Amino acid sequence: MNLRRIRVLAFKEWREILRDRLFFSLAFIVPSVLMLVFGYGIILDVEKLPFAVLDQDRSEMSREYLHKFMGSRYFDYQGEVQSERELSPLLADSKIRLAIIIPENFQKNLTEGHPAPVQSLIDGTFPFRAQTAKGYVIAINAATNAELMAKWIARKQGMTLERATALVSPVKLELRYLYNQELKSRWSVAAALVMFILMVSPPFLTALGVVREKENGSIYNIYTSTVTRGEFLIGKLLPYIGISIINIFILWFMATTLFGAPFKGDPLFFLLASIVYVVCTTGIGLLVSLLVQTQVAAMIMTAIITVVPSVLYSGLLIPVSSLEAAAQIEAHLFPAMYYTNIVLGSFIKGVGAEILWRNVLMLMIYAAVLWLLSFSLFRKRPKT
Amino acid sequence: MSVEPFVKIALWLRRLRVLTAKELLQLLRDAALMFVILYAFTADIYIAGSGVSLQLNQAGIAVIDSDHSFASRELIYRFRPPYFRLDGEVSDTATGMRLLDEGKVMALLDIPPNFQQQLMEGRPTAVQLQVDTSNAVLGTLAAGYAGQIVGKYGFEAALDRAGLSADSLATLPHIEDRHRVWYNPNQNDAWFFTIAELMTVITVLAIVLPAAATVREKERGTIEQLIVSPLSPIQILLPKVLSMMLVILLGTAVSVFLILDLLFEVPFKGSLPLFFAVTLLYVFSTAGIGLVAATMSRNLAQVGMLTIMILAPLILLSGVWTPPEAMPPGLREAMYLSPLYYYIEMGYGILLKGAGLDILWDSLLGLALLGSLIFSFGVWRFKRQFG
Numbered sequence: 001m002n003l004r005r006i007r008v009l010a011f012k013e014w015r016e017i018l019r020d021r022l023f024f025s026l027a028f029i030v031p032s033v034l035m036l037v038f039g040y041g042i043i044l045d046v047e048k049l050p051f052a053v054l055d056q057d058r059s060e061m062s063r064e065y066l067h068k069f070m071g072s073r074y075f076d077y078q079g080e081v082q083s084e085r086e087l088s089p090l091l092a093d094s095k096i097r098l099a100i101i102i103p104e105n106f107q108k109n110l111t112e113g114h115p116a117p118v119q120s121l122i123d124g125t126f127p128f129r130a131q132t133a134k135g136y137v138i139a140i141n142a143a144t145n146a147e148l149m150a151k152w153i154a155r156k157q158g159m160t161l162e163r164a165t166a167l168v169s170p171v172k173l174e175l176r177y178l179y180n181q182e183l184k185s186r187w188s189v190a191a192a193l194v195m196f197i198l199m200v201s202p203p204f205l206t207a208l209g210v211v212r213e214k215e216n217g218s219i220y221n222i223y224t225s226t227v228t229r230g231e232f233l234i235g236k237l238l239p240y241i242g243i244s245i246i247n248i249f250i251l252w253f254m255a256t257t258l259f260g261a262p263f264k265g266d267p268l269f270f271l272l273a274s275i276v277y278v279v280c281t282t283g284i285g286l287l288v289s290l291l292v293q294t295q296v297a298a299m300i301m302t303a304i305i306t307v308v309p310s311v312l313y314s315g316l317l318i319p320v321s322s323l324e325a326a327a328q329i330e331a332h333l334f335p336a337m338y339y340t341n342i343v344l345g346s347f348i349k350g351v352g353a354e355i356l357w358r359n360v361l362m363l364m365i366y367a368a369v370l371w372l373l374s375f376s377l378f379r380k381r382p383k384t
Numbered sequence: 385m386s387v388e389p390f391v392k393i394a395l396w397l398r399r400l401r402v403l404t405a406k407e408l409l410q411l412l413r414d415a416a417l418m419f420v421i422l423y424a425f426t427a428d429i430y431i432a433g434s435g436v437s438l439q440l441n442q443a444g445i446a447v448i449d450s451d452h453s454f455a456s457r458e459l460i461y462r463f464r465p466p467y468f469r470l471d472g473e474v475s476d477t478a479t480g481m482r483l484l485d486e487g488k489v490m491a492l493l494d495i496p497p498n499f500q501q502q503l504m505e506g507r508p509t510a511v512q513l514q515v516d517t518s519n520a521v522l523g524t525l526a527a528g529y530a531g532q533i534v535g536k537y538g539f540e541a542a543l544d545r546a547g548l549s550a551d552s553l554a555t556l557p558h559i560e561d562r563h564r565v566w567y568n569p570n571q572n573d574a575w576f577f578t579i580a581e582l583m584t585v586i587t588v589l590a591i592v593l594p595a596a597a598t599v600r601e602k603e604r605g606t607i608e609q610l611i612v613s614p615l616s617p618i619q620i621l622l623p624k625v626l627s628m629m630l631v632i633l634l635g636t637a638v639s640v641f642l643i644l645d646l647l648f649e650v651p652f653k654g655s656l657p658l659f660f661a662v663t664l665l666y667v668f669s670t671a672g673i674g675l676v677a678a679t680m681s682r683n684l685a686q687v688g689m690l691t692i693m694i695l696a697p698l699i700l701l702s703g704v705w706t707p708p709e710a711m712p713p714g715l716r717e718a719m720y721l722s723p724l725y726y727y728i729e730m731g732y733g734i735l736l737k738g739a740g741l742d743i744l745w746d747s748l749l750g751l752a753l754l755g756s757l758i759f760s761f762g763v764w765r766f767k768r769q770f771g
Contacts, residue, residue, distance in 0.1 A: 022681065026689035034696050041700040043710045044521045050709050065559075076709065091566060092739040094729065097709070110557045117560040124568035125732050126707065127576050134563055135528050142535055145558045149539075152557050153546070167546070170503055171459075171538035172510040175527050177517045178484060185520035204692070208685040215684075295684040296596040297417040299691070303588060304420065304428050308581070312432060323441075327434065341487060348518040351485050 005227055009235025013209070017239055027205055031197045031247045035254050038193055044185045046132040048076040051098035052090060055080060059107035065118075065144060069100065074136050087121060097123040098133055110148060179348045190259035191347040192314075194251045195340050199310040200303070202244040202278055203285030206237060207298040210289035223380045230375060237282055244278040255347070264350025270342070273356070276363045277339045281306075283370030290377045310336040315344075338362045399615060403623035407597060411627060424585045425635035429643050432581035433574040440525040442469040444489035446480050449473055453500035459511070459537050463493065467529045484516050491515045491526055503541055567653075567736045574648045575736065580704045582639050583731055586632055587698065587724055590667045591691055593628040594621075595674035598766075599687045602678075607770065617767045625671040632667050633660065653738030659731065662748065666727045669755025673698075673723075675762030679769055702728045723758075726751035 017024050051069065055062050070077045078096050081087060087099045101119040109116035120137050124130040146168050154164040180187055213219040222232050248271065255261045263270075285302055292298050313320075313327060314336035323331060331337045338359035345351045353360075412418060445468050449456050463470055471489050474480045480492040494512040502509040513530050517523030568575050598621070601607040610620050637660070644650040652659075673694060681687040700706070701715065702724035708716050719725045726747040733739035733747075741748065 020683070020685070022686045023683075023689060026686070026693070030689055030692050033693055037697050037700050040712075041697075041706060041715060043706045043712075045524075046710070048709050089743055092733060092737045093743045094707070094733075097707075110559075113557045115556070115558050115560045117562050120561075120563040122563060122565045124565040124571055125576065125736055127568055127571035127573045129707070130565050130568070130571055132525065134565065135525070135532075137563055138532060138561060139528065141559050141561045142532065146535075146539070148557050148559070166508055167506065168542050169535065169538050170506065170508055170542050170545075171534055172508065173531055173534040174510050174512045175530075176512065176514045177523060177527070178514050180517040180520055180523065188518060188520045191518075200692075204688065208688055212683075212685055292416040292420075294414055294417060295688065296592065296600075297414060297420050299596075299684075299688045300417070300424065300588065300592055301420045303692075304424050304585075308428060308432050312577075324434075330431070344518045345487075349485060355486055 001228070001230055005231045006235040006238070009227065009232060010238040013236055014239040014242075017209075017243075027201075027243050028247065028250065031201050032250055032254065034197050034200075035190075035193055035251055036258075038196075039186070039190050039254070039259050042189050044189065046129050046136075047074055049074060049098055049129075049133055049136075050076045050078045050096045051100060052078045052087065052096045053080050054082075054084060054087065054099065054101045056104045057102050057106035061107040061110060062102045065102070065106075066100065068140050068144065072136070072140070074133075091121065091123050094123070094125075097129070098137075113152065179350075184260075186259050187261040187348060188344075190255040190261040191343050192340065194248075194255055194347075195314065195336060195343045196310050197251060198244065198248065198274065198278055198339075199281050199336055200306050201247065202240060202281045203288065203302045203306055204299065205243065206240045206282050206285030207289040207292075207302050208295055209240060210236065210286065211292060211295045211298040214289075214293060215295055229378050229380060233286065233371075233375060233378065237286065240285075241275075241278060241282055244282065245275060248274045248278065261347050262350075263347050265346030266352040269353045269356075270346040273339070273342045273346075273360045273363070276360060276367060277335065277342075280335050280363050280367035280370065283367055283374065286374045287370055287377070290374055309334045313337065315340045335363055335366045338366075396619070399619050400623060400626075403615070403619065404626045407623050407627035408630070410597070411593075411631060421589065421631065421635060422638075424589065425582075425639040426643060428585065429578050429581045429639055430647060433578035433643070433648050440467050440522055440529060443467065443491065443522070443526050444469055444471040445491045445493055446471050446483050446489045447473050448475070448477065448480060448492065448494045450497045451495050451499040455500035455503050455541070456495045459495065459499075459534070460493070462533050462537060463530075467526075480514070484514065487516070489516075490522070491530070493530075504545075506545060572648075575650050578644050578648050578650065579731060579735060580728075582636065582644070583702075583704075583724065583727060584699060585639075586636060586663065586667065587670055587727075588691075588695065589632050589635075590628065590670040591674040591677070591695065592688075593631070593674070594624045594671045595678040595687050595691060596684060597624045597628070598675060598678035599681055599684055603683045611770050617763060617770065621675060621763060621766060625668065625675075628671065629664060629667050633664060636660070636663055650735065652735055654734035654740065658741070659734045662727065662730050662734070662751075665748075665751060665755060666723060669723045669751055669758060672755060672759030672762045676758065676765060679762065679765040698722050698724050701725060704728055720750065721754070723751055723754055726754070 017027070053066055055066065069075045075098070081090075084101065090096045091099065099121040101121070103117060103119070106116045106118070118141070122130050122133050122137075146165070149168045150161060150164040153159070153167060154161045157164075213222070252263070256263050284306065288301050288305070289298055292301060309330065313323070313331040313334055315331070320328060320331045320337055341359045342356050345356050442465050445463050447460050447470065449460065460470065474483065477494070483489045484492060492514040494514070496509070496511070499509055499511070511534065513527070515523050515527050515530075565571060601610065640656070645652070674691070677687055677690045677694060681690055701719045701722040703719060708719055711719065729747045730744050730751075733744050
């Protein structure tokens with residue numbers, strides 16, 4: 001290992017990057033644009049669900065009941081239809097996501113002390129949103145039922161409405177939201193995006209950089225030179241790691257200022273852990289670039305092997321402990337999960353190395369394995 | 385009238401055929417690329433569809449039970465799968481908080497002493513739930529479900545005290561909740577994710593492949609040979625798009641029949657030929673974006689970065705992650721600029737909802753208009769560069 005050769009190689013690579021103005025600026029612009037676009041655009045709160053109603057009862061009570069939906073910020077009233085047949089094309093065309101049907105005799109049944117059915121049709125195309133919408137409908141029905149029941153008991157047993165209300169819901173649930181008291185999903189998304197972008201962009205830069213030499217044939221200069229494999233890999237990748245480290249700062253800055261995410265943890269610990277993570281993801285790019293011959297293949301391969309696992313198997317959308325067994329194994333095999341813990345812990349939970357050290361250790365092991373594997377796969381004498 | 389026009393057309397078509405064959409051959413000879421494409425259409429979509437769900441699934445919950453009564457155990461017992469999973473009892477708040485900090489559990493339920501006694505005496509009581517909301521969406525869901533569970537428990541306890549069993553509900557005035565979820569009755573996430581991933585894969589390939597094929601000619605200088613040959617810009621570009629279309633359509637077919645149908649049993653409610661026709665139109669539209677990107681860059685590295693810049697907003701504005709109604713005002717109108725928006729609308733419409741052209745005609749029209757606009761722009765830029 002000759003430090004001077006590494007330095008010279010890194011310098012050559014840096015200059016090459018710098019001279020390709022478009023590539024150089026995109027190396028910083030792309031991560032920022034991704035942060036901006038996804039940070040503002042991914043809205044996971046389910047609100048303003050467009051809905052239509054079919055009121056076959058047309059009574060005071062049915063209107064009162066429907067007003068609960070119209071007055072809620074979770075729903076957005078689109079109008080009334082005259083028959084059930086009209087609802088199906090509206091749902092199929094995504095004009096509405098929910099339809100509420102109140103059959104005849106709604107008021108009659110309730111005032112006479114009988115149950116009254118209410119049907120709701122929910123668009124299940126997006127299962128997560130359907131599930132949430134279902135929860136809202138159930139909650140509105142439960143609140144209505146508590147009122148109905150309290151009124152009925154008050155009338156039957158001749159007590160005040162207040163007493164009857166206390167009687168039907170004797171247990172109160174006191175909720176305390178930890179870490180993110182205002183339930184701002186934008187905070188969670190911004191923090192998670194730091195993980196996502198640092199997973200996708202370093203391997204992309206790296207793979208393009210290395211495969212370019214292979215495709216252009218300029219790698220033969222390396223093959224015939226006195227530079228060793230290790231010197232080449234380290235020198236070649238140092239500039240890319242440097243770019244990614246600058247990107248850590250940019251993304252951190254955007255998350256805290258633009259999206260108002262809090263940073264409650266230890267900045268130094270977070271920086272060190274992030275550098276380990278970037279070295280790790282750069283290693284993924286290195287491995288890919290040794291497996292393919294063309295830049296197209298390198299681009300598509302890195303995109304595919306990084307995007308899906310970092311979105312679905314990282315704990316970004318669902319906690320890893322809730323995944324099915326096979327998916328849990330996959331999550332543990334991929335570095336994104338460990339860094340998700342570090343990001344959420346540092347930004348939102350405010351915990352530090354004493355709780356997160358295991359995650360950093362796993363990233364280090366992961367990085368070491370990737371780099372050693374790449375080192376052994378890289379041959380200066382290519383197979384003919 | 386002579387036969388000359390026909391000869392010209394025949395020659396035009398022949399050149400197109402030969403060049404398309406050349407592009408296909410070039411594509412097929414890149415073994416690693418072919419493998420990656422195959423992986424994208426099969427394994428990648430399989431991974432996206434298996435084992436992942438966006439719903440609250442067995443969120444771990446720890447309990448501090450200071451009452452240890454029949455009533456408290458009954459309440460705790462109700463925090464069970466599918467939404468919750470009881471992860472054991474802790475003796476004090478500090479231990480519980482540590483579990484929350486480490487992310488071992490998502491919520492901590494605290495039941496006060498005398499819980500049962502107060503319930504029996506008809507006095508109001510409260511239980512406390514601390515929820516980890518570092519993931520705001522799941523935190524909200526967990527709080528919502530916990531509210532349902534505690535509300536139902538309290539309601540039944542009240543009925544019990546009033547000497548009414550749950551069976552006697554039939555004689556009480558209340559609303560019977562009859563909800564039906566259409567198109568995906570069991571909220572099977574795999575149906576959603578596999579289709580979304582398939583469309584994303586198609587988008588990525590439809591942009592990257594023609595863009596790369598064009599830029600590669602620029603980077604290697606072979607474009608000069610094409611320019612001096614008796615080929616028009618259309619004749620140079622169209623074969624690239626046609627060959628990629630063929631490969632992508634084949635991949636889509638493999639994915640639809642092998643992964644979506646066979647493995648995930650996605651019900652195809654609508655017409656599959658219509659879906660493939662729409663896919664063809666979509667690939668053509670997005671290939672235009674690839675061509676525009678290709679005219680803007682000099683080498684593959686640049687085009688790669690540009691593609692990401694284009695892909696991210698395209699996917700975001702498609703409505704997969706945030707449907708139109710949840711978008712902030714300005715972005716909602718911007719969705720009409722993303723070809724993927726129309727494709728998603730039609731793709732889910734045809735495959736899951738069984739919608740036909742009578743409902744989807746406006747999306748089809750939008751896609752066709754946008755597609756021809758982008759494609760013409762790409763060709764125009766290419767002509768200006770090399771014409």
